[in-house]
Amino acid sequence: MNTHVRLARFLYAIALCATTVLAVPQAQQPLDRTKVPPPGKPPELHVPAWTKAVVHNGATLIVSERHDLPLVSFSITFLGGANQFETAGPRGLAAMTSSMLNEGTTTKTGDQLSDALQSLGTNITANIGGEEGSIGFVSTKSKFDATLAILADMMMNPVFPPDALERLRARTLVMLTQSKDQPNTIGATVFAKVLYGAEHPYGQRATEASVKAITRDDVVALHKAYYQPGRAIITVVGDVNSAAVKGTIERVFAAWPKAGEKPSFNYPKLPERRPTTIYLVDKPKAAQSVFNIGLPGPPRNTPDYFALQVLNHILGGQFQSRLNYNIREVHGYSYGVNSSFAYGRGPGAFRTGGAIMSAKTDAALSEFMKELRGIVRDRPVTDEELQTAKDALIQGLPRSFASVSAIGNAITNLTVQGLPDDYYQGYAKAVSAVTKEDLLRVAKTYIDLDHLAIVIVGDRASIEGPLKATGIAPILILDLEANPVSSSSNPGNKPGN
Amino acid sequence: MATINLSVRRIILPVLVLLLCVSAARPLAGQRRGSSAADAIRIPFETFKLPNGLTAILSTDKSTPTVAVNIWYHVGSKNEIPGRTGFAHLFEHVMFTGSGHVPYGLHDKLTEGVGGSNNGSTTNDRTNYFEMVPANYLESALWLESDRMGFLLDKLDIAKLNAQRDIVKNERRQSIDNQPYGRVSEIFSEAMYPKAHPYSWPVVGYMEDLSAASENDVKDFFRLYYAPNNAVLAIVGDFDPAQAKGWVAKYFGDIPQGKPVQRPAVAPVKLEAEKRLVYEDRVQIPRLYIQWPAVGVKHDDGYALEVLGAILSGPRTARLTKALVYDTQAAANVSARQRSSEDVGEFQITVTPRPGHTLTDLEASVDDILQRFIREGSTAEDVQKATSGAELAFLRGLESNLGKANQLIDGAVFHGDAHYFRTHYQKLLSVTAADVKRVAGAYLTKGRVVLSVVPMGKRDQASKPAESQPVGERRSNVPGGRS
Secondary structure (H helix, E strand, O other), rough: HHHHHHHHHHHHHHHHOOOOEEEEEOOOOOOOOOOOOOOOOOOOOOOOOEEEEEOOOOOOEEEEEEEOOOEEEEEEEOOOOOOHHHHOOOOOHHHHHHHHHHHHEEEHHHHHHHHHHHHHHOEEEEEEEEOEEEEEEEEHHHHHHHHHHHHHHHOEEOOOOOHHHHHHHHHHHHHHHOOOOHHHHHHHHHHHHHHOOOOHHHHOOHHHHHHHHHHHHHHHHHHHHHHHHHHEEEEEOOOOOHHHHHHHHHHOOEEEEEOOOOOOOOOOOOOOOOOOOEEEEOOOEEEEEEEEOOOOOOOOOOOOHHHHHHHHHHHOOOOOOOHHHHHHHHHOOOOEEEEEEEOOOOOEEEEEEEEEHHHHHHHHHHHHHHHHHHHHOOOOOOHHHHHHHHHHHHHHHHHOOOHHHHHHHHEEEHOOOOOOOOOHHHHHHHHHHOOOOHHHHHHHHHHOOOEEEEEEEOOOOHHHHHHHHOOOOOEEEOOOOHHHHHHHHHHHHHHOO | HHHHHHOOOOOOHHHHHHHHHHHHHHHOOOOOOHHHHHHOOOOOOEEEOOOOEEEEEEEEEEEOOEEEEEEOOOOOHOOOOOOOOOOHHHHHHHHHOOOOEEEHHHHHHHHHHOOEEEEEEEEOOOOEEEEEHHHHHHHHHHHHHHHHHHHHHOOOOOOHHHHHHHHHHHHHHHHHHHHOOOHHHHHHHHHOOOOOOOOOOOOOOOOOHHHHHHHHHHHHHHHHHHHHHOOOOOEEOOOOOOHHHHHHHHHHHOOOOOOOOOOOOOOOOOOOOOOEEEEEOOOOOOEEEEEEEEOOOOHHHHHHHHHHHHHHOOOOHHHHHHHHHHHHHOOEEEEEEEOOOOOEEEEEEEEEEOOOOHHHHHHHHHHHHHHHHHHHHHOHHHHHHHHOOOOHHHHHHHOOOOHHHHHHHHHHHHHOOHHHHHHHHHHOOOOOHHHHHHHHHOOOOOOOOEEEEEEOOOOOOOHHHOOOEEEEHHHHHHHOOOO
């Protein structure tokens, strides 16, 4: 044995002169593999430091230096999004406006902007979501100033060419048509509409009609109203000098006048909660049924946030969560299921779901319901589950600081969500404080088993009968827009059925 | 490297991380910079080999208190045999069901349960497994990874195999059968490569083959391919190299060396004539795909083809994008790109039409633009622009321990040189306008596959419908490519 090992080492040393061959310690006694190696000393949490300042026009400037690589992440984040600024105009307007910023400025055509960025080797991305928007890039240190100048030009001086609007409108309409073939998108859209109704922004989506209604005047007006420093957070992370960067920002944005204020996040009342119902959207011959189960939940500033994070981790937030363990690992009904709370400034949804093989749609629904009943009532969280979830959350925090853009997001989010500057320093303590009683309480509060929307997109012909037979909830057939399908076109509701 | 054919264990968050890292490992769509740029193209590392043949690569990075363990086995779907397709990937799933000293569930508990993550992925060419953990859990990660390399079969039974078979079938349903345009990649594999060619079937496999895999298949496959001499291990992140070396020797050193692995002989593919196919899918908008046989990662023409893709599509001034999306506005979007596997590669163009424009017209427009490019070529400035983002892409890849590990192992496995990322970068930046013109003429020839995906019952929407042969739902109905 030893001879063989030595000979092998010798041969490898010849064959791979550039590679060291590592001596294997002579094993006096064989390795005991039954013992799990204990962890080493836990690393200290290192939260990146940052400085905060106010720019001449009222924008907040956050700078965090990190010098290990010649990279810079830059972003301007705006508080408020389509839900606050689109209310008067058609849905899809804010997204259209942000996607037109690169279509040309008072001094540069869209082609010139594109060529300039390509030569700099970077990309500027802009978008406006439901409650916030941003424009930003990651560049090498040497290309930072030049890229920033282009960003400022795009944001402050866009010209919104009419032909560009028509081109983007046509592209958006194609994408909307394609999304009607995509079961995941159908499921998410119908789920939102069922939960929030037509009046609440959380239930609204851009439609063919709303995209067709967007005018250039709408775009110009939204741009003017939205991109204002009074609600802006400028975040710079990476290989920069804080003091120098402040000067750069003041200079580049000298022509961006003080205006705008932080928006209020007032949402209309939620629709009356309805008794638990299965909403079935027909996708003929679908190989899988796409599940979305849930109801409106709490906003991000809920005092129950940490308890809910721990709860969700156990229920459906990781691979070995109760839901994924049961439905994927034990039963093999799916490639994966999960759960989440959406938070945000308003009542973001609690949602669980995944794609289930069609033939097991009924059985999987029973298992989903069993796990929800379990976490709320029948099977309270164990000490071991609680500890593992806490360990995972607390020890996973450093991942939030692993790149310049991740650090930028982590720091900016504190302001976006109205959280304290020492949030990350206090994170471990807040997670540790969660008790089993807290989990039972928040589960009962936020997972209301009597008022769940169960949205299933799948092959109605094969799954409706079995779903009905489970007796879990009445079934309502909806179309792709979440409108009830009349019973005349409804083969499952024949007289006497 | 064939990211499009990547099949992974789970769809939850870690998958995204992995895909990002894998694509970051490729210098994306090229882009050039001055010669001094090469100075930034650096990953400090050391490498060593155990007597049993395991190659290990260590690279420290103290910027975040985490560490990635990543191991590649040089086996993928191309090592399968017809009738047992999808086996390499199914086996990847079995590797997560526990091993001799690691009961089911402990692997997850010591990774995601301590604030980390784990996953695996399979391509045509290789299978990988990784753990990303807090820095103080490196030793247990190595213990986990070594146990399944050395002792997987101790705890294997048919029930475990069956459970994973069901999950993989669901993975296939989710990623292929229930996705609009989801079967395109599979149809191309069948059409482009002759029957029984190692690249002619999908990584995730066919349903009936997944049903056929037996317990003995698992055992034979493991013994043949999951030996230390067929693996490369990388540890990247915040750790002490001397200690890590000791742990690698301790946990992997006593795993016996396996037999030398026979690599399948992969014949290069050349299509003598055009194959035209039409596939009816549950979509409302048709799509045109054109694919040519190209080269794999070991052939230098791949760099010029990568640059060609970036000159043809992407930014609004790229040739196809400008002509079809901006000028005539016949297309909603267009993409052109080179995909390189270990032994083969493909160059593919995809066009989504705007309403009122036919695939036939779009194909003619694409061909006009390509013919003109083949005649006239591009400017040095086009090439420069197309590769100017390479440095940034590389540097951003350095921010991920896993991304770095993948770059280093990729070089070691496919080029016998963990340093190959530098060679790759230099070769990409050395591409000239003349190279791009030459590869366009050499590869974008008549021997190609043109696939129209059309709504159900709308074969007339195909490009040149009368000349296009229908491809059915089942692979046994697939014509072409089997000559």
